[in-house]
Amino acid sequence: MFKNYFKTAFRNFRRNKVYSIINILGLSLGLACGMLIILYVKDELSYDRFHAQVNQLYRIGMKRIKPDGSVESKGGFTGYFQGPRFTANIPEIQAFVRVQNNQRDIKNGTEIKSQEVHLVDSNFLSAFSFPLLSGNPKTALRDLHSVVITEEVARTLFGTKEALGKTIVIKNEEGQFVPHEVTGVAKKCPQNSSIKFNMLLPIEISKETEAQNMNWMNYFLSTFVVMAPGANPLAVEAKMKQVYEKDARESIKISAEQYGDDAATFYSLQPFTDIHLSEDYQATNGLTDASKPMYSYILSGIALFILLIACINFVNLTVARSLKRAKEIGIRKVIGGDRRQLMVQFLGESFILCFVAFVLAVLMVQLVLPIFNDLSNKALALSYLFDAKLIGIYIGLFIVTSLLAGFYPSLVLSAYSPVKTLYSRFTLAGKNYLQKSLVVLQFTLASFLIIATITIYAQFNYLTNEKLGYDDSNLVLANLPTIKASKTVLLKEELLKSPAIVDVACKNVGSWSTVAKVNGSTEISFAYETVTEPYIPLLQIPLIKGRSFSKDFPSDSTHSVVVNEAFAKKAGWANPIGQEVNFWYNKNEKYQVIGVVKDYHYAALTEKIKPQLFTMKPGNSLGLAFIKIKPDGATAALQHIEKTFKTFYPNSPYSYIFKDQENLKSYEAEARWKKIMLFGAVLTIFISCIGLFGLSVMSAEKRVKEIGIRKVLGATVGHVVTILSRDFLLLVTLALIISIPIAWVTANAWLANYPYRITVSWWMFALAGVLVAMVAMFTISFNALKAAVANPVKSLRSE
Incomplete structure (x- = not known):
């Protein structure tokens, strides 16, 4: 009996190659995504568990x-x-x-x-x-x-x-x-x-x-x-x-x-x-790879979306294809086949298809694992697949997918009436609400991911292109050994001997912060920057009040500070110039404010601008040189900088980076998520469309005689294409209507994590709608056009 089931299954697959390939391809993509995300989540949950104690x-x-x-x-x-x-x-x-x-x-x-x-x-x-x-x-x-x-x-x-x-x-x-x-x-x-x-x-x-x-x-x-x-x-x-x-x-x-x-x-x-997944007490101070559970949730959601869409495709195509097998089911029932046997047969076919898709998915995982590692910042290996627990999870995934994809079609197909099927009077009952609902669900998920991708792209572009309030172009950052400001004078003189170098300033390395008293006793915390005199004009940070440090005022290094707008606002100063900042814990060290710079993004745009204070205190150490170079002289400037540093600091390693490149590194996480969401959206829309392609083929086949009659009666190719496409496009439109409010709420919730962000705009939804509609229309119209230009004589010959 089982041998006969296998023969029937393989004959059916061979007879319907297009639909079998669509089903296998869709399922394998869904399973591959599921496998990759399981690998990712397993790696996240396995952190640090190898220690004996x-x-x-x-x-x-x-x-x-x-x-x-x-x-x-x-x-x-x-x-x-x-x-x-x-x-x-x-x-x-x-x-x-x-x-x-x-x-x-x-x-x-x-x-x-x-x-x-x-x-x-x-x-x-x-x-x-x-x-x-x-x-x-x-x-x-x-x-x-x-x-x-x-x-x-x-x-x-x-x-x-x-x-x-x-x-x-x-x-x-x-x-x-x-x-x-x-x-x-x-x-x-x-x-x-x-x-x-x-x-x-x-x-x-x-x-x-x-x-x-x-x-x-x-x-x-x-x-x-x-x-x-x-x-x-x-x-x-x-x-x-x-x-x-x-x-x-x-x-x-x-x-x-x-x-x-x-x-x-x-x-x-x-x-x-x-520690690895903690958001309150993260992996810092000698620990690395700090992560968040949210990443696993999002990736798992994307994988679930894709796998669910692949299963929906299977159900839709199998049920739609059932009309072609109606007589086979009728004959089986007439010669004694009961419903249980038919369900076993169709479930068996589902399991065979899923097994082929599963094997193909493993091959896909092996091929795309390097790309996935790059996207997720991991170093996962295919050998992870052979972990005993993971094999159990994959077997479970295979069984659940097979049952999910095959149970409903087997239930529907085994219930056909033999009399109606053998007299060719059988049609799918009702208005196929389930099939239509599944199509809507598919494109709702696809539309949601596309809107999410557009939102992430727009926010990333905002973060990387928004003006920072200072000029970070053609600015080289070179590491110095820890030195005092007086030790940088000769270095600057030597560097300026190159005509390709415009100016040089130095700053403390890393992020310093401290507290001081203002208005007598009010404490204020702030970012504490030790700089040399040219630093503020070199970065073209706008001054809105007072002046910057100047060599014309020798006392600037010991008695003066410059603050940003956020500092003045936090201190409650209407007129900051001349106000006193008291570092009372350093033997009552006091400074006078001589200038206020406009707030600028000295940290990444993922952080809110905080109070900032600049000093030229001689006792503070410097560790970073800011070297402004001419746009057309980068090569000569870099060669001169390297030679000078190796001459001045032969016992220290030399390294440099361009400031704009350093700024871009601050958004590596957003860049990765941009790529991940793009891949997820493309896969989702692709799987949805191959399912829609199969359904449109089935629709055209079911209505072949109707199309022939319409053409004989004078219908144009455009009219026929519209009739065949209309129902599917209405479903896609309904999916867009459902997905837009969900995506709007989700996008705003995600953007709330950023102090500086874009505004969710109508054009994002319009663009997503146009993309989904165009892809769906292209997918449907291919088969609709093919059916519309067919010779009606061939379609009606059997009548």
């Missing part, structure tokens, strides 16, 4: 709350003291490990390169499960002049992974190059690890630092603790509060008196496995 590993989190209940700051960062002090006083904490990412210069022969390193406690390799290819994990980091490197770094530096006992010369914090012995070579960190290191160095803490209790107030690294099995995290958090309030009592008092710090600090324990 993962259920005992926690990160210490910090939250500072103001007296009014507002959160001043929070995150997964601590200072030197939290780990050792909590461990010494709380029995449930067995061990602590501190992790701090840093940059160190590595000398290899005469070449010097900057290398990211992780400064860690000596028990790092015991607490975390990062296997060593060579070396003892328990002793590898005990000596301060030891270093653990990955096999990739070993091959880069020594040409082999057999690097144990070799020496690497590393610049320390005092600026001296010191030899370090390689005491361990580690495997490459797993892709699904929040800690990804290339080089491990022992963290060095002086006795003076350990004796200075004010270090309770510093937050700049990550501290992890290994809890005793079965320990209650909430109970441990309560003990942490007690230890902190007792041990840091004096530091809290000093901080309040000297710095006006009135925020209360609370410590918490974050399970290590929660």
